[in-house]
Amino acid sequence: MLNSVKKKILIIEDEEKITEVIQSYLEKEEFEVHICTDGSAAFELFEQINPTLVILDLMLPGVNGEEICMRLRSISRVPIIILTAKADEQSILHCFNIGADDYVTKPFSPRQLVARVMALLRRTEEDVRLLSNIYSFNDGDLIVDDLKHEVKKQGEVVSLTNSEYKILVSMIQYPKKAFSREELVCRALGYDYEGIDRVIDTHVKNLRQKIESNPKEPKYILTVHGVGYKFGGE
Template sequence: MNNEFKILVVDDEKNIVDVVKAYLEKDGFEVVTASDGEAALNIFNNEDIYLIVLDLMMPKITGEEVCNRIRATSSVPIIMLTAKADEDERIEGISIGADDYLTKPFSARELVVRVRALLRRAYRDVAPMADILSFSKGDLEVNIKKMVVKKQGKAVSLTTNEFKVLTILLANPGQVFSREQLVEKAFGMDYEGFDRTVDTYIKNIRHKIEDNPKEPTYITTVYGMGYKFIPS
């Protein structure tokens, strides 16, 4: 299964790239690499990347800026690397869209474990779907591989968690999911959030994909039961 996932490793320290690449390939992943932010964006825009391991301190374009640009159009999982152990630095990384964080020096084995866990959470239950789904004559388009959502031809930015919730609904059109079921399917039984957090995700998704979020046509509420996706 791992060889279905192409991972982009971005770091200007060749020894780190070589070690990370070797460990990931040993675990069965396909790996592409970049030594600066500009090259990373070029690869991401032209290849099907499922997860990014991204260093913060990068030449040409910083890791923060790379993350910001990718998050403007995609919810692809991102693990950030940094030489700084400062709490504010970690918080900043998460706030701009990173899904996980590792401080240098780090264990390559731990990184592989985190990659596997993040991929499981991000792509749970989406494999059976087509690569690109289109609704209402192209009004809404979802690229599953690239984790890109477009509304009327323009990319909208969903967080990784919002994308997970959306893909669970997309994979099961017309099926009603309770909050508890969405939490279990999207995030797993060990998720530390609350059921009501799903309401926030749904609200955010509606604001991004619905013509009128107060009268949604794609994600509807089944009162007393939960939510369902209505394809059209």
């Protein structure tokens, strides 16, 4: 277990056999597991228990998993692992595009899912630290407060996923460095990430939508052709 305090995992899945297996494996690792089988009830339970991580199936009665993911991401940076039967690249990238931090395709190994939960929580807890607590760019247009883990664009708080936040912070640490996709995968998703490195492009696209005044002409997350990306704020 990552520490002595039990971490709460919310499983939003309507297939009883799947939830029973996941719950059993997670409880062996001393997680506190809560289960929701109806998408409509997910938000109330989420607010009640304030989970450390969410495991979310896309196909649900009531409110579907995509809407749940997007709504949760609009109010929280809680890590979200998507369960999906679709394994093609477009579907996987879509999961990240709606705010997921990781995905597992069905059918899956319960041990692999638990390993992904542990890895994602390690990445969440091992915070990337800035050299200063607060960074301000372009006369206060973009402010990153590392103490609060808060990002503001023109004075308004911007909701970023953990991966998006770590990508942004990594670039801020080394503003003149051009990062390859592989480097950003390691920094944002961890060395044990086994997915496609092009997922970084999706995270960058989402990040630009949130912090750039004109995402088509970015000032902060700049493309370095043939290499990857770098930070351009001043």
